[in-house]
Amino acid sequence: MAAQNRVLIQGGKVVNDDCSFDADVYVEDGVISQIGKNLQLPGGVKVIDAKEKLVIPGGIDTHTHMQMPFMGTVAVDDFYTGTKAALAGGTTMILDFIIPKRGQSLLEAYDQWKAWAEPKVCCDYSFHMAVTWWNDKVGEEMETITKERGINSFKMFMAYKDVMMLTDAEIYQVFCRCKEIGGLAQVHAENGDLIDECSKKLIALGITGPEGHAMCRPEEVEGEATNRAVTIANRANCPLYVVHVMSKSAADVVSDARKQGKVVFGEPIAAGLGVDGTNYWDKDWRHAAGYVMGPPLREDTTTPAYLMDLLANGDLTCVGTDNCTFNANQKALGKDDFRKIPNGVNGVEDRMSIVWEKGVHSGKLDENKFVAVTSTNAAKVFNLYPRKGRIAVGSDADIVVWDPQATRKISAATHHQAVDFNIFEGQVCHGVPVYVISGGKVVVEDGGHVMVTQGAGKYIPRKPFSDYVYKRIKVRDGLLQPKAVEREPYKGPVIDLNAQPQEEPKRVAPSIAAEFENRPISSRHGHRDLHASGFSLSGRQVDDNMGNTPHKRVLAPPGGASSIQF
Ligand SMILES: NC(=O)NCCC(=O)O
């Protein structure tokens, strides 16, 4: 019998973000130990036939919320079903968010999330930390979280007013702190105040259905907040990662910022690339509610293709999912008020196929770019590279054998997620993971047979000051240090603000002649010169006593005096 810890992937094409080549890949004890042809191998090796298939790094989902307590309920896909589904779809690592309650210690929240994840995760995982409130203690804990718990990314919410939203001043302070400790600042960019105001108005108008969710969060609400976040990050010289870029407006802000050389990254998600916001107007309430997430999907049906174009040209960087799933009976908490529909959609299982179908099959991405946006870029941004995100000797054996020609139809009836709904229902995608290897173990076999082990995934700590993110920031920090001007101290008098106020000298109205003298030269000819600054259409004019001027009512106008009496 073949040893479980020795796997040979034979006859495939290895695809990294920067090159593709034909080679066999040999895995031993959880890492890639040889790549090439005619490898010298020990006995007892499990052989996988990868002819006409691509051998790619396992996907990294940069944005998940497994079993997240949210809006009065808990996301139904937990760290078991969520990571099982991830593996089934070719994703071998997730980055989930720890979201402390307001007032809760970050370290305590870390322990809580770790305890939830550890016994259940089937694939490797890491955490981002949300900063939902702010004081000096939170700032101190951010450093401990980074140095001792291996978290280098911190998310701020600009939405969810009175729950998780921070003010601009707080965001600035957290960004400054992130920069000091080598963290990457992340934002959920939506204007929470405007959402709050507008949603109250809609409810008052009797608009209570899921369409109200989209109406109170139009594109400009996302675009404005994205621009604000970019501005604040630039003032703090802190790198910024905008999670779930859902609109053209927000994507353009990220794109422009990058053109200006700012260290900004944008993350589209599978939902935003695969479906649009017209679903909020569906007559079936459950269907419409199934798409409710924040920021919402956009009614403009050209948005998904636009986001894919920006992914293709490098303006957007990593594809996540924001996987945060709720069943029909949970969504129904908001059946009479869209503000109470738990926000969140699926994606963790279908992300790779959606990107292949909409990106590669459509001719926008090549296979290398596909790898870049589904794993390598994430590994670089979040400091996991080249342990993750690359097929190379020494890298973790998280590998997918990908069949670019095979197709599969997405359905809630067949997916591995716990949720009873799938936003991509019925879509047929090219690109199927036929084998998935996680930590050196085969967890998906030909035919989509999934064999996972609860708790087998490892927690992957991440160091701060990721080179990919911080190289430019460090140089700029040196250049941008504010410097005072060296000058002699002022030695003249200083007004005494405590002295008794002196009586103001009486202001004497200047004579009309003096006013005339003070006019700009250009208007001293006496005519009213519209180009002269300071010209006034009201008040006294120098020609008031000079008889008729062309724009005065005259007693004998051309054409004779009017006989009409008013
Ligand atoms: N995005 C969403 O709708 N749900 C998850 C929480 C968040 O990221 O805002």
Ligand SMILES: [Zn+2]
């Ligand atoms: Zn999220």
